Amino acid sequence: MAGAREEDRRSVAQKLFAILDAFDGGPTLTLTEIAHRASLPLSTAHRLVAELTEWGGVVRADDGRYSLGLRLWRLGVRQPTARRLSALARPYLEDLLELTGEHVHLAVLDGLGATYLERLSGRDAVRVLSAVGAKLPLHATGVGLALLAFAPPELLDEVLAAGPVKFQPETLTTEKELRARLAEIRATDLSVSVNALTPRVFSIAAPVRNSSGQVVAAVSIIARIERQAEPQFEFGVRMAARGISSALGWHP
Amino acid sequence: MAGAREEDRRSVAQKLFAILDAFDGGPTLTLTEIAHRASLPLSTAHRLVAELTEWGGVVRADDGRYSLGLRLWRLGVRQPTARRLSALARPYLEDLLELTGEHVHLAVLDGLGATYLERLSGRDAVRVLSAVGAKLPLHATGVGLALLAFAPPELLDEVLAAGPVKFQPETLTTEKELRARLAEIRATDLSVSVNALTPRVFSIAAPVRNSSGQVVAAVSIIARIERQAEPQFEFGVRMAARGISSALGWHP
Numbered sequence: 001m002a003g004a005r006e007e008d009r010r011s012v013a014q015k016l017f018a019i020l021d022a023f024d025g026g027p028t029l030t031l032t033e034i035a036h037r038a039s040l041p042l043s044t045a046h047r048l049v050a051e052l053t054e055w056g057g058v059v060r061a062d063d064g065r066y067s068l069g070l071r072l073w074r075l076g077v078r079q080p081t082a083r084r085l086s087a088l089a090r091p092y093l094e095d096l097l098e099l100t101g102e103h104v105h106l107a108v109l110d111g112l113g114a115t116y117l118e119r120l121s122g123r124d125a126v127r128v129l130s131a132v133g134a135k136l137p138l139h140a141t142g143v144g145l146a147l148l149a150f151a152p153p154e155l156l157d158e159v160l161a162a163g164p165v166k167f168q169p170e171t172l173t174t175e176k177e178l179r180a181r182l183a184e185i186r187a188t189d190l191s192v193s194v195n196a197l198t199p200r201v202f203s204i205a206a207p208v209r210n211s212s213g214q215v216v217a218a219v220s221i222i223a224r225i226e227r228q229a230e231p232q233f234e235f236g237v238r239m240a241a242r243g244i245s246s247a248l249g250w251h252p
Numbered sequence: 253m254a255g256a257r258e259e260d261r262r263s264v265a266q267k268l269f270a271i272l273d274a275f276d277g278g279p280t281l282t283l284t285e286i287a288h289r290a291s292l293p294l295s296t297a298h299r300l301v302a303e304l305t306e307w308g309g310v311v312r313a314d315d316g317r318y319s320l321g322l323r324l325w326r327l328g329v330r331q332p333t334a335r336r337l338s339a340l341a342r343p344y345l346e347d348l349l350e351l352t353g354e355h356v357h358l359a360v361l362d363g364l365g366a367t368y369l370e371r372l373s374g375r376d377a378v379r380v381l382s383a384v385g386a387k388l389p390l391h392a393t394g395v396g397l398a399l400l401a402f403a404p405p406e407l408l409d410e411v412l413a414a415g416p417v418k419f420q421p422e423t424l425t426t427e428k429e430l431r432a433r434l435a436e437i438r439a440t441d442l443s444v445s446v447n448a449l450t451p452r453v454f455s456i457a458a459p460v461r462n463s464s465g466q467v468v469a470a471v472s473i474i475a476r477i478e479r480q481a482e483p484q485f486e487f488g489v490r491m492a493a494r495g496i497s498s499a500l501g502w503h504p
Contacts, residue, residue: 012264013303020327027332051265056363068331070362075272076328077385079320080279110322111308133329 008040015040016048020057020068028065081108082117085217085244089208092243093120093219099236102223103128106208106244107143108216109151110135112162114144117217126224128198139164139178140171142193142203143218148178149185150207150215156182170195190234191218194225202228206241211249219244260292267292268300272309272320280317333360334369337469337496341460344495345372345471351488354475355380358460358496359395360468361403362387364414366396369469378476380450391416391430392423394445394455395470400430401437402459402467408434422447442486443470446477454480458493463501471496 010018015038022029022037029037035045049066052058056071077083089106096104101122107114113135129136138144138159148155156178164173172178185191191205205220219240221233262270267290274281274289281289287297301318304310308323329335341358348356353374359366365387381388390396390411400407408430416425424430437443443457457472471492473485 011303013268013300014307016265016268017303017307017309023327023330027330048265051263051269055266055269057269067333068327070331070334070360070367072324073328073331073334074367074385074387075275075320076325076331078275078279079322079325079328081319082322082325108322115322115326133326135326 012048015044016052019045019048019052020072023058023068028061028067030065034066085208086117088247089118089217089219089240089244092240092247093118095243096120096219096221096236096240097122099232100221100223101125102221102227102233103130104240105130105143105205105218105220105222107141107147107218107220109138109147109155112138112155112159114138114141114147114218116143126198126201126222128201128222130222136197137165139173140167140193140197142191142196142205142220142222145172145181145193145196146185146191146205146207146218146220147215149182149191167197168195168199171197190238191220192234194228198222200225204233204237206237208241209245209248209250211251213250213252216248217244264300267296268304271297271300271304272324275310275320280313280319282317286318333468337460338369340499341370341469341471341492341496344492344499345370347495348372348471348473348488348492349374351484352473352475353377354473354479354485355382356492357382357395357457357472357474359393359399359470359472361390361399364390364407364411366390366393366399366470368395378450378453378474380453380474382474388449389417391425392419392449394443394448394457394472394474397424397433397445397448398437398443398457398459398470398472399467401434401443419449420447420451423449442490443472444486446480450474452477456485456489458489460493461497461500461502463503465502465504468500469496 018038019034022034035042056069058066059069060066093104097120103125104120105116106118107116115135116130116132119130119132138148160175166173172181194202201222202225203220203222205218207215208217210216221237270290271286274286287294308321310318311321312318345356349372355377356372357368358370359368367387368382368384371382371384390400412427418425424433446454453474454477455472455474457470459467460469462468473489
């Protein structure tokens with residue numbers, strides 16, 4: 001643990017955030033697990049977790065394990081971007097689900113990742129990594145590339161500097177490959193990826209624009225590669241992106 | 253502001269929580285508004301908001317106003333109770349919406365309030381105070397009374413000690429009234445309220461149980477008083493509560 005031998009230079013706030021982030025690794029944690037994941041001495045973790053518990057940010061179950069509390073859930077649902085976009089997009093996403101029967105996503109740019117605000121899934125949809133609240137890399141997802149294509153050019157530099165991971169043989173990781181793909185996305189207003197993160201699946205994504213034409217989200221479907229030739233995917237994704245953009249006040 | 257004349261005895265953690273709670277009052281706030289609502293000197297608010305911003309708990313828009321960030325939304329959607337209950341309950345709530353065309357709620361006990369995890373609404377549903385993420389008083393809502401009826405008896409003492417507000421002439425506020433109503437709810441497994449919080453509406457709520465028979469949530473409908481005699485409300489609410497309980501593993 002950082003605190004044991006050398007001085008921990010983090011502020012109290014940063015230690016609290018490290019405790020909250022520890023729950024990325026599991027929905028319920030013991031105090032020892034929290035201390036370990038947040039690199040804090042047990043005594044510090046104990047004191048800060050007690051403060052978080054009093055506030056309602058974490059709750060302690062009868063078995064002594066902690067989980068995130070309803071107070072955080074209530075703050076989270078009030079997050080204006082997520083709430084507004086999800087509410088506006090929902091009917092269009094449901095139409096897209098009905099049309100395709102596959103996974104349907106709505107994602108927004110979040111640092112160097114795409115954060116999934118919504119995911120609706122058909123009964124027989126393929127197993128993939130996306131989930132509501134998940135944050136997946138920009139260069140390896142259809143929505144991520146769609147968001148990156150319309151972001152300020154510095155973002156691509158940051159993605160490249162971070163060293164994009166080659167999850168599959170088909171994952172784009174070099175500057176040349178990525179620049180070419182992003183130009184294609186800007187030209188077609190569509191982001192088509194095959195096997196970027198998960199093998200044997202394809203993704204079709206399209207940008208969602210707000211009233212000033214700025215890309216604020218992306219909508220996508222993911223399905224098994226066998227279905228790639230079916231025309232309703234591209235059509236459906238374009239329609240959904242257009243519908244949500246128009247609900248946001250975009251009139252091209 | 254508390255800090256101006258007398259010493260602020262709150263810990264750094266408590267000051268951070270006060271900043272997050274400030275967003276209860278509005279989705280976007282200026283730094284001055286945050287400092288005011290959290291009773292902090294501007295310099296302290298500035299420093300803590302900067303730390304929150306770096307973590308992603310709040311974001312600063314181009315106009316300088318702050319709102320809650322996606323990091324909190326991501327933590328919130330991972331809250332295990334809310335996530336599991338909502339996912340399990342959703343199909344039953346949708347059936348209840350289809351049956352009634354009114355507001356359909358799922359709420360859980362949260363301190364001295366009922367927090368609304370889900371709300372589905374028919375097109376012509378009456379205007380009420382409930383919303384996803386809202387926390388409403390136990391004594392003045394159908395779901396709140398249903399949760400209170402099956403909670404440890406000390407909770408009623410706490411509700412009474414807090415001084416229950418008489419929102420409408422029909423709101424129950426005395427110990428005698430509340431004890432009688434809670435006994436009735438336990439006897440019938442149903443919580444029927446009229447004009448408790450909003451005039452000219454009624455609510456029918458029923459408890460949701462987990463595999464050990466513990467009441468963990470309540471489901472309700474709210475509709476205009478004119479429809480109170482229609483039999484499908486009680487039937488639908490009982491069926492939804494039973495369905496969700498059974499999905500949670502309850503077998504009476």
